Amino acid sequence: MEFKQLVTFQRAAEQLNFTRTAEQLNFAQSSVTAHIKALEDEFGVPLFDRLGKTLVLTEAGRKLQRYTNRILALTSEAQRAIAVDKEPTGTLVIGAIESLCTYRLPPVLSAFKRQCPKVQFQFSPGVSDKDILDQLIKGKLDAAVLMDACASPDLFMIESLREESSCIVASPEHLLSMKDWVSPEDLYQESLLLTEKDCSYRRKFDAVFSSRGLRTEHIFEFASVEAIKQCVMAGLGVAVLPEMTVKKEISEGSIKPLPWTGNQITVHSQLVWPKDKWVSPALSVFLELTQQYLKEE
Secondary structure, eight states: OOHHHHHHHHHHHHHOOHHHHHHHHTOOHHHHHHHHHHHHHHHTSOSEEEETTEEEEOHHHHHHHHHHHHHHHHHHHHHHHHTOOSSOOEEEEEEEEHHHHHHTSHHHHHHHHHHOTTEEEEEEEESSHHHHHHHHHTTSOSEEEEESOOOOTTTEEEEEEEEEEEEEEEOTTSGGGGOSOBOGGGGTTSEEEEEOTTSHHHHHHHHHHHHTTOOOOEEEEESOHHHHHHHHHTTOOEEEEEHHHHHHHHHHTSSEEOOBOSOOOEEEEEEEEETTOOOOHHHHHHHHHHHHHHOOO
């Protein structure tokens, strides 16, 4: 088994297309086929099933994909560790959900750029905490900033940063904005503008309804907090959003917080990175700055 064969297999397992794999690796397609066949001969099992024109991984192929991802990630770490310089260099890839990236991370990133000017910083936004954790496990991210992520302490280092409050908001012209108190029962027939179900504060909001024996009937799901805010201002419904994301609009009067009588919806922001990952000088600086700027005393 050769290193280049694993590189070819990893790309082929992602693309499920030998022609695209050859193009991306700048190989002849016959080389891709030869690399895969060599691995199949060595393991004594097929790694791909060819169903007509469709290519799919076999069970053995899926197992090898998991190990290959780990092997290549560790190889990359070893290369960076050996090539480490006094001044941090290289590339740092950080994941975060939209609200934290927009409203919490800018001062951290600014300080990081001043301290590590030679590091190429890449931000990888995720639709949900689960999506970002999957990227961490696959070695595609160095670290992530999340909210109440269901991260296993066996796999990840988890540093709690701060409590983040959420609020129920609507347009100032919405009928509920005129009420002295708003309960979960008041929202039963309302159009609710919510993030996706994997979102931490969405899960907390759903739990409030479940505890009252209620089911939300009219839900519009969005992947973007900014899209939800625009829909709230247009009067399309009621939303549940982190307080930090609507502070400006509340102060300007374009969005109004409702006097909520249900359980308070709070989550905690967290700094997460793989437990067995080598912490490069660049990552060490990022972890330190994130805690310095975002951790509550």
